[in-house]
Amino acid sequence: xxxxxxxxxxxxxxxxxxxxxxxxxxxxxxxxxxxxxxxxxxxxxxxxxxxxxxxxxxxxxxxxxxxxxxxxxxxxxxxxxxxxxxxxxxxxxxxxxxxxxxxxxxxxxxxxxxxxxxxxxxxxxxxxxxxxxxxxxxxxxxxxxxxxxxxxxxxxxxxxxxxxxxxxxxxxxxxxxxxxxxxxxxxxxxxxxxxxxxxxxxxxxxxxxxxxxxxxxxxxxxxxxxxxxxxxxxxxxxxxxxxxxxxxxxxxxxxxxxxxxxxxxxxxxxxxxxxxxxxxxxxxxxxxxxxxxxxxxxxxxxxxxxxxxxxxxxxxxxxxxxxxxxxxxxxxxxxxxxxxxxxxxxxxxxxxxxxxxxxxxxxxxxxxxxxxxxxxxxxx
Numbered sequence: 001x002x003x004x005x006x007x008x009x010x011x012x013x014x015x016x017x018x019x020x021x022x023x024x025x026x027x028x029x030x031x032x033x034x035x036x037x038x039x040x041x042x043x044x045x046x047x048x049x050x051x052x053x054x055x056x057x058x059x060x061x062x063x064x065x066x067x068x069x070x071x072x073x074x075x076x077x078x079x080x081x082x083x084x085x086x087x088x089x090x091x092x093x094x095x096x097x098x099x100x101x102x103x104x105x106x107x108x109x110x111x112x113x114x115x116x117x118x119x120x121x122x123x124x125x126x127x128x129x130x131x132x133x134x135x136x137x138x139x140x141x142x143x144x145x146x147x148x149x150x151x152x153x154x155x156x157x158x159x160x161x162x163x164x165x166x167x168x169x170x171x172x173x174x175x176x177x178x179x180x181x182x183x184x185x186x187x188x189x190x191x192x193x194x195x196x197x198x199x200x201x202x203x204x205x206x207x208x209x210x211x212x213x214x215x216x217x218x219x220x221x222x223x224x225x226x227x228x229x230x231x232x233x234x235x236x237x238x239x240x241x242x243x244x245x246x247x248x249x250x251x252x253x254x255x256x257x258x259x260x261x262x263x264x265x266x267x268x269x270x271x272x273x274x275x276x277x278x279x280x281x282x283x284x285x286x287x288x289x290x291x292x293x294x295x296x297x298x299x300x301x302x303x304x305x306x307x308x309x310x311x312x313x314x315x316x317x318x319x320x321x322x323x324x325x326x327x328x329x330x331x332x333x334x335x336x337x338x339x340x341x342x343x344x345x346x347x348x349x350x351x352x353x354x355x356x357x358x359x360x361x362x363x364x365x366x367x368x369x370x371x372x373x374x375x376x377x378x379x380x
Contacts, residue, residue, distance in 0.1 A: 044246050060185055069244065087110060093146075094330045115346065122143065130343055141165055153187050169190070193210070195253055201259070203252045274373070313379065316379060322359055333349060
């Protein structure tokens with residue numbers, strides 16, 4: 001009975017989410033949705049899809065974009081556009097979500113996982129260089145901008161150009177992040193964005209592939225629309241996919257894009273709040289922000305090296321109905337990828353084992369942030 005009473009008391013407290021959908025106060029999304037209803041265009045593709053592609057590309061500085069059903073679909077189509085096929089080797093950042101690596105398997109290719117460094121939490125250029133020496137025949141490299149932190153792209157780009165290998169940026173978590181003044185997702189041959197419900201802007205589910213290669217983006221749109229040939233009858237000369245975004249979803253995306261800068265500003269505010277309140281605690285290290293990086297701070301994360309462990313923070317906050325999350329478990333530690341090679345010193349594993357993602361919801365108030373920080377500081 002006492003346990004049930006305690007659980008009930010916890011649930012009475014307002015839930016604070018890690019990162020939940022946040023529609024615009026102005027109602028921009030509804031305007032575009034209503035436009036779709038008014039024109040009776042409740043279908044895949046449509047004016048909202050065309051305009052969302054154009055507006056997103058213009059925002060990040062890419063020449064072309066294809067609106068797709070998810071960020072995973074965007075990575076899959078990037079690999080296919082790069083010519084990745086059976087038994088091709090793809091270098092993939094180790095510290096990431098499984099959706100980065102799964103499309104490699106979709107293409108019957110072979111992932112080789114590349115370690116991170118502590119300076120960026122992202123792909124270590126030294127480990128990448130070592131991987132090229134071990135596997136000189138490589139088809140593509142997938143680098144991730146984890147939690148909105150940009151990878152150190154210059155040395156990675158240099159290595160990819162030296163070996164004439166396609167670079168794909170998984171920018172699912174980094175829309176709005178810049179590296180040396182330029183938006184992530186626009187440095188490589190392809191950039192993949194996600195609009196999942198927990199991302200900095202959301203369409204409930206959706207993604208976008210950007211590139212300066214017009215021919216490849218046109219081909220992606222073709223593949224993503226079941227690869228139907230131009231014929232009076234239904235004819236297919238290639239295998240296609242049902243990956244295109246709907247007109248309704250794209251309308252939400254257009255509205256969300258209008259408030260992207262506001263969301264980035266709030267995410268950075270949250271990070272700075274945590275840095276000010278928690279950064280001085282013994283054994284606490286904030287996720288790294290480098291001088292060349294203007295991150296969107298999608299999730300504010302810390303690593304711990306003292307008496308307090310990540311599980312202590314997660315349990316203490318969960319008791320107060322506050323959501324947290326461990327750092328992504330590296331791909332080379334995942335059972336499904338156990339048979340694939342890993343290049344590095346084990347930094348990704350150390351970040352995973354010592355890290356925790358703190359609540360980073362843009363709807364949080366200062367009172368919410370103070371409550372979170374007080375609970376955490378009470379552990380010291």
